[in-house]
Amino acid sequence: xxxxxxxxxxxxxxxxxxxxxxxxxxxxxxxxxxxxxxxxxxxxxxxxxxxxxxxxxxxxxxxxxxxxxxxxxxxxxxxxxx
Numbered sequence: 001x002x003x004x005x006x007x008x009x010x011x012x013x014x015x016x017x018x019x020x021x022x023x024x025x026x027x028x029x030x031x032x033x034x035x036x037x038x039x040x041x042x043x044x045x046x047x048x049x050x051x052x053x054x055x056x057x058x059x060x061x062x063x064x065x066x067x068x069x070x071x072x073x074x075x076x077x078x079x080x081x082x
Contacts, residue, residue: 001028001029001059001063001064002023002028003021003022003023003031004021006021006031006033006056006059006064007021007033009055009057009059010033010052010055012055013051013052013054014035014037014039014051014052014055016037016038016039017035017036017039018034018035018036018037018077019033019035020033020034021033024066024068028063029063029064029065029066030064030065030066030067031064031066031068032067032068032069033052033067033068033070034070034071034072035048035069035070035071035072036071036072036073036074036076036077037073038073038074040071040072040073041073045071048071049069049071052069052071
């Protein structure tokens with residue numbers, strides 16, 4: 001699976017998100033993703049990650065072997081840039 005497919009899966013579940021996905025090993029099964037969405041407001045980090053993992057569905061246990069994940073609200077993202 002390529003990084004664009006991973007990005008598309010996440011965007012299908014979280015359409016307002018800004019998503020960046022990188023294939024960390026070049027083997028199309030280990031990824032790093034940053035997902036920025038206001039749908040994460042008021043949710044714990046675990047809940048935020050569960051939303052993303054839900055978007056990836058069965059791909060997470062089959063085609064995707066590892067996922068480094070960072071989730072942020074838009075406000076948190078802006079604050080990390082300052």
